[in-house]
Each structure stands twice: as C-alpha cells, then as structure tokens.
Amino acid sequence: MSNYYSLYLHIPFCRHRCAYCDFNTYSGQDEFIPAYVKALCDEIRYVGQIAPYRLTVHTIYFGGGTPSLLSTTDIENILKSCYETFNVLSEAEISLEANPGSITLEWLQTVRRLGVNRLSLGMQSAHPDDLRLLERQHDFFDVSQAVRWARRAGFDNINLDLIYGIPHQSLARWRDTLERALGLHPEHLSLYALTIEHATPFYHWVARGLVPPPNDDLAAEMYEWADERLSQAGYLQYEISNWARQRGTDVLMCRHNLQYWRNEPYLGFGAGAHGFANHTRTANVRGITTYIDRLSQRIERSFPLTPATEQAQVIDPLTEMQETMLMGLRLTREGVSRQRFEQRFHRSLEEVFGPTINSLVSLGLLKWHGERLCLTSRGRLLGNRVFMEFVSSPAS
Template structure:
C-alpha cells in the first residue's frame, strides 16, 4: 500500500450542486481538525499494510486551500516524517480560485506539492453564479497563472458541462479558454443532480434549465475534437492528460488497488475491506481526542464482488482492465465470469479483448455507462 488520501472537509461556501462532504466552518475549527488529522496519520503508520514510502498523496475536500498554508504544509511535512515519500512521488492538492495566490502556491511547492488540481468548473461568470461558485472567470485564470509562476509544473483544471443554461457554444469557449492556459491535465465532468443538494430541490420545481440530450452529445463531440487537437489525450471516462501526466493516485482507484485514508468522511480500501469515517468534523475531533474509532461504516467485499468492482472500475480507463491482473488476483477471467453477457457485447462491437486487456471500444465508449451496468 503506497497511496494515501486525506480529506479537508471545509469550504468558504457550499456550492449548489455539491454532494461531497464539506461545510463552512469557523477558522478556529481548522486548527483543531488539522491536529486531529495528524493524530490519525500517526495511528496509520502502524497499519500492517504500510511497508513502503508513499508513492501518491492526495489532499482533497472540500477545499484544502481554504485553510492557512502553514496548516496545509504541516500536514504534508507530517506525512513525510511519518511514512516518507518514494522518489518521484506524486503529491496532489485540490484548490479553488480565490483561496490561493502565488505565495500560497510557493509554500505548497516548498512542501513538495507537485500537482495542483484547480476547481474552475466554468470560464463563464453567469454559469459560475448559477453553480454558486465564489470566484469569477478572471480570478480562475489568475489563480492558474499564479500557480505557474510559483513553479508548479503539473496543473489540472476541473470543468463541468451540462450546466443550467449552458450551450454547446459556451462549452466550446470555456474549454478553449482552459486549453489556452496549457494545463497538463483536464477533468471534465457532466453535471449530475445529486440527492440532497439545492439543485435537486430546484430541479424538482423545474427551475433548472438543463441542456437536452442532443446538446450533451454535441458537447461530448466538442470535447473529443478540442482535446485531440490540443494533444491532451483521454485516458479515463472524465480525465485527459498529456502523456506522462496522468493522475497516478486516481489510477490506483480505477485499478481498485489498496489505499489508506484519513480525515472526516474519508474512505479507505484495504484487502477488500472498505472503511468510512464519520463525516462530522467535530465528532471526528472528539473521537480522535478520546482515542476512539472514527470508523462508522465497514464493508467486506466477497471475492466475486471485488472481481466485478475491479472490472467495472478498470473499464473506466481507455486502456481497459488487465486480464492478467484479474487472473492473478482472483483466479478468474472475464470470459469465465460473464459468459454469454460478455460474448454478446463483443459481437456487438462494444467491448474487445486485446492481448493484455479487456476494454470498451471506440464504438462502445458513448454507451459505456450502459455497458458497465450490464457487467455489474
């Protein structure tokens, strides 16, 4: 196990579409939370799966950069002192425009951060307002340029499409603007109206003017053309990168490999056991301070469940899932497990078996969600 995820559950404002575990909290809580998080990191160093230095560290949220830079860098330093980092380790931090400037990014770089993921979502101010974002398009551009000036050489830009009021034309302009900033990585997500969000309430009242299916398909085609022409290649359902800049931490997820986690709401996955921590930062702090467990949910996957999950996660990758690894881990092949279901998908030209991988074909890619649903 060489991957660690840390969750910072704080934001300056909760966006209207967001279903992630995050909240606005007083700054006094930030320091207490960081102390508790480092205590859990201390505990994790004794986990039997920890044998090697970390290859990837991902600090997500929430908005990790809404806490002071010295608190965030102290967490990274603590991980270095506790686990160590392997040569060339990927250290990623999520950030939002309006929470970082050049000085903040320089602090992150000095602490070893070599990958910054900037949550932009749109380069149209009207779309940002609809989403409930705090920043403007120009502030987003300024934050990315500040990170570049600070010396961070691997920058991801998060964008969303399928937004209320968005058109294929505005998506072209937003994506072109992102590409003009020459990011090494793009994460492009279609908006999903999630349960429990203000958007769900608005959608129930028919107050969200979402693009129709034909417009979404046009946006998908725009994405394909613009990214290919820019030399930034799709390697996963929602992720694109120039060669050598794929997110190693997230590839670990998609290959369904082990990873540790710490922090409120963080989920770990070790040897088929998934553990979720309490979502309430105050409860998390209390449990840590009294030496009690922060785990509130535990799921033990059967071998068959883990096999299917590994196939589905791996098919999110353009290269597909390694059949050799499946056989080594589970003693199973997709042909043996899925039988006629897989044969039918192959005859339809939706999936194919290469010498090393089972993958979704270019023909099947637009229907990948339906294909994966058949293999669950």
Template sequence: MSNPAGGQKPLGPDWLSSAAASPEVSSAGFGFYVHVPFCASRCGYCDFNTYTATELGPGVSREAYAQQVRAEIRLAAARFPTVPKVDTVFFGGGTPTLLPAGDLVAILGEIRDQFGLAADAEVTTEANPESVSADYLRQLRQGGFTRLSLGMQSTASHVLTILDRQHSPQRALDAVGWARSAGFDHVSLDLIYGTPGETAADFENTLRAVIDSGVDHVSAYALIIEQGTALARRVRRNEVPQPSDDVAADRYLAAEKLLTQAGFTWYEVSNWARSDSDHCRHNLQYWRGGHWWGAGPGAHSSLPGVRWWNVKHPARYAAALSESRLPIEDHESLTVDDQYLETVMLRTRLRDGMRVSSLREDGIAAARQVVADGLADADAFEEGTIQLTLPGRLLADAVIRDLTT
C-alpha cells in the first residue's frame, strides 16, 4: 500500500524516517496496538497507564478519544514510504470496552483505511466483564473484531475483592457465552493467581470454571506487587500478606496439570491454547521480534533498530494531536546487545524455544548447564533448540539471567 501522501518523503525525525523505510518492517509481520487509558475504577494491583474519570483533569474526555487516536493513525501512515499491511490489531488498556463499540470499530476502520488489513488479520480487544453486554459484543464482531480477551482473574468473590475487581464471578462466564453467540471464534480468559487469601481450592475451582466455559485460550499470571499501587500500600501496612513465591509455583503447577488434562497446551510460559490456531498472534509478534505501531497515551512502538513511546497523560496526547504532531515522548536506538538480550528474554519463554546457534559463546556454555540442571530439554538441545522443561518454566527468569550474563 503506497503512502497516502502520494509517495512523498515521510515527515518526522530522521530516526523514525529511517526505521519506517527499512525493508525489515513487515518481514516478521506488522501489528498495531491501540491503548485505551480509561478505567471505571482503579484495581489495587494495577500500575498501568490508566485513568478514572476523576483523574483525567480538564480538557480530556472519552467522547473525543476515538477521533484523537484516528488522527494519530493518519499521522503514522504518513511516516511510511510504503505502508505495511497490518496482520494483527490489539486494543488494550485500561478498559477499551468503556468506549462505545462504534468508537472501537471506527478506530479499526481507520487502521484498515490507512494501512490495510491482511485478509486473515487477528483483531483483539481486552474487556472487563462488567463493561460488555451481548449487544455490545455483537457490534464488535460485526465491525471486524475476531478475538476477545476477558479479564476474569478469579471466580472467588473474596479474591476479586482483594484485587478491587468490580465484576461478579459469574459475569465473566456470561460474557464468554455472549461472545460465542456473537460469533467470536477466539475467546480468552485472563487469570491472576497467588492473591493473598486465595486457597488451592479457590484456584482449582477457577480453573475448572474456565475449562467448562469453552474458551480456547487462557492466560495466567502470578500476582506481582507493584510499587506505588494501593495493594502495595496495604502490604506495607500489613493489612494483607506479601504473596508467596512457593504458593505461586504451586498454582502454576495446578494450572499446567488441569489445563493440559483439558486439552490445552502451553505455548508461552503464561499462556495456554487448545490448538495452534488459538494462539494470540499479536503477542507472538512481540515475542518473535516483529514490529508494531502503538497508538494512544504511553503506547510503545517498535521498528527496526528503534523503540519509542508516546506521552503518558491523555491531556498531553490530545494537545499534540490538536497541533498535528505525533505525540512521541522519547525514543531509544537499540544496540546489538539490546537486541540480543531481548531475543533471549522473549524467545526462551516460548514453547518452540530459541535456536542454540543464536546464543553467544558464553550463553551456549550456560545453556549446557541449564540442560544439566533439568531446566531445558536435553533432546531438544541436541537438535539445536533451547526448550524449557516444566521446572524451567517455574524458573524462567533465572534461566534467562544465566543465558545472558
């Protein structure tokens, strides 16, 4: 797809023009991420770039947001001498589904108009269960969305209370049914485990409910206490205990056991799917070194050799676009060492692993020890690939440190 500006030289800083002109841009697939920074309330564990209505300040409104993002998409397309076709689109947040369904469809339409979508493009939105209805999901599906990722976290009411989640345990399960009725072929449920007060039975009941719901994808993450969050303050005041690493490991083993028995297979340390076609292709682009443009406040983008990020606050974001400027805060050029570190960090977490030949000499020596310790599969290593075993997945961060130091 040629540049909408008629093939003129892309505008903007030299580093962006150079990266956008690279033939590597679409060689590994090209994605589009849209950040929607609005939340109805702030979850106690969350440190994402999100804002409730009372935190937005003057000059910012949800009603104007879709037009602002569409303006950024148009400015983005003008930066490419040859606009790459988009393989995957992911709306994240925040809570994208706090916007009207028509706004999300309009943003997707702008991406289609300016960049073009691959015939089999995957289009995902995250959603909180309380922010969607059967009619809302029908509108999204009719507007071109193909995949829904619902933040369920748990079916235990007391766990949801600790996390400051607003939905009831049943609401997420109802939303799965609405999504299927709307025609979504791919529906994911996201879980958090290791919350203070969660029992082994609580998590098992959650897993069984997820399996029975008929979803094709599950993401499960250990609760991390992020500094500056409400939950961190509660832990500091000894109102709730610090999550236990041992408990988190037990929960992960339970997830692996029950999901595997139900026909799911892990394809990334924290993600399971019923089949290869149910993998989240957008996230795989991140993990496999693809490229993407991130639109919205605080969104990050990646093109060959460079990474940049937008201004964080929606007011500053809106102000830049009102002046027809890309809302870029700053950028970094990725060194060979940076790219090597990212490759090892991301690909090691995948079930298909990474090639041993991609490691440096000291990394290969470390990999041999990782295999000797039972953290990577010995047969796969002999065939030239590092693939984590189940114990290795539990210690993935440590394995990555060993391979890169």
C-alpha cells in the first residue's frame, strides 16, 4: 500500500436539496457552519495526535454538499489544520467542488491563493428543462461565467460534472450539453448516468408515474456517443466515467479519486465521511449536530478512528484483494497491475483469481495489456457483471 495519504473533507450544506440527490447533505442548516468548521478542524487535529507518525498527504478534496458555501476564512482554517497536522506535499492536489451560481470571482481568487488548485463544477446539463427537473439552482450562463472567473483566478485544472440519462432528455439534447461543455475547454469531465436513489423525490415521482423511469438503452447510446466524441476532442478516458486532457506528458486525472480506485489509504473528515486506513474502513456519524457534539467530547479512539466514527470494519486480506480488483478495473487504461498486486499482497493475481480472470478473458470482458489486466470495451458496458464475478470468487 502507498505511504501517501489522501484527505476527504465533507461539507454537508446545500442551498436546496436536488430532487435526485441522496448524498449526506442538508439545506436550511447554514447556522451550524461555524460550529461545523470548528469540529472539522478538531477532528483533523485529533488524528494528528493519535496517528503513529506524521502522515504524508498528497491530495485533499473538499466534497459535499456544497463546499463553495463556506467562506474563504473557513477554507483557510480547514487548510491550516491540514498543514499543521500532516506533511502536505508542496505539489499536493487540492480540489474543491463548487456549484455554479454560488461563487464569485473574488471568492475564487482567494481560494486559489490559499492553495486550492483544482475546481470541480457541478454543471450537470446545459438544458433548462433538464436542470429544472433535477431541481438544480443554476443555468448554463452561471457555468460559463464560473469557468471564466475560475480561469481569471488562475485555475488551470477544472472538471465539469455532467449527468446523462435524465428523463425526457433526448440524444440530441445530450449531445448539445456535451458540445457546450467542450466549448468551455475543461481539463477534465466526469459523466454520470442518472440513477434513481431510494427516498429521493425522484424515486417517488417515478414510482407514481409522474416521471418516466430511466431508459437504459438510450443511456448506453449516450455513453457510447460521448466516449467517441471525447476521444475525437482529445480527451483520454481513464476511468469508466472520467476523461482527462493531456498537458505535456501528464494526463490531468483526478489524483484524489485515483487513490480510491487504487484502493490506497484516505482519511475522511466530517459528517458521514468515509475513510480507509490501516486495513480499516470507517464511517462517521451522519447528522450535523451529532457530529459537532461528538467532537466536543473527549472520546478516546485509536488511529484511524476519531470521536466521530460510527462504524469501523477491519478488512480481511481476501476482501481487500477483491476490492482492489473491483476498484482497479474501473481504471480503463491502468487496470490492475500484476506486479503492484503481488508487491502489495505477496500473492500473485493468478494464484488468487486465476479461474475468474481466465473465464472473463475468454468471454471477451477482460484483456491483458502486458502486465496490466483491463476491461475490454464490452467489459466496460457490463462492468457490474465483471465486478460481481470477483466478489463471488473464492480465493484459491
């Protein structure tokens, strides 16, 4: 496992709950932001006190929720806690998710000065009908303005999140969204198929027949068209849902998310945040006030647990190997390296998963590229089936 850590910082505040969202986030709770930021800083510092040594950090990610609802002073205080607690590399990637429409040029200039060097904007669609149905609070003008301001503020690494497979969205409308996104020249694009999550307004609308359910065939057509169009436009696909441009010899992949896909260690701070360190997966309490309360108590925990940890599960070696396959195969170019796997687990890929790999290779779903095992293009479309084979695969 890598010696480098990643930090995920969860900011669970939103202006409005979008109809499809099942993230741990709340609207109308902004009064708790100051106490929450203090608790977040306390949780970060707590880990500094119990960690076995000063950990080296190479990526930090402000996710949510809507991190762009925080003031620049909040961001500064949180980053200060990270710098005081960890050995944050000078070239660390520091990403922040922002909602177009909730940021100003001045805010962007300040957070850029504070060290944030990657901005991820939730564009979702260029079409007002899609945005209305999703209950997003911005329009395409807000997105293009946010990108213009971000460039002026010095951001040279911008991601746009898009959603396809939205009810009533035609292929032509999706193409228009992608073309308009390309016109903004982002370094990175994440494309997600809309999924209908339980207990969201969307779920109830579909259940009551008010909105048609997602059309999987149309969504697959949208994905395939986007894949072709993005490759023509010079973007490299590196993960099932993610594409990046090249700068010199660098592909501008999201280094923070690579940490998850490579099944490397990360610490999650904030309400509902998840972490993985010391072969232990952790999940924090979800409620904002419960989280703040937990951090005000002097509960004794040992690394990587904190007073906010609600669940901790030690991952046995077989599960860790299975998870490494599941997540690593999402990386369409990198796949799972035979050599890295063996260095990490002291067992060969063939020894542990030989029959599963052979059968998926013969079905044309997996392919060896030298020493790397990757999904084929057919395997990408049937990703879940491939992943399930590894989960149910008995260790040899």
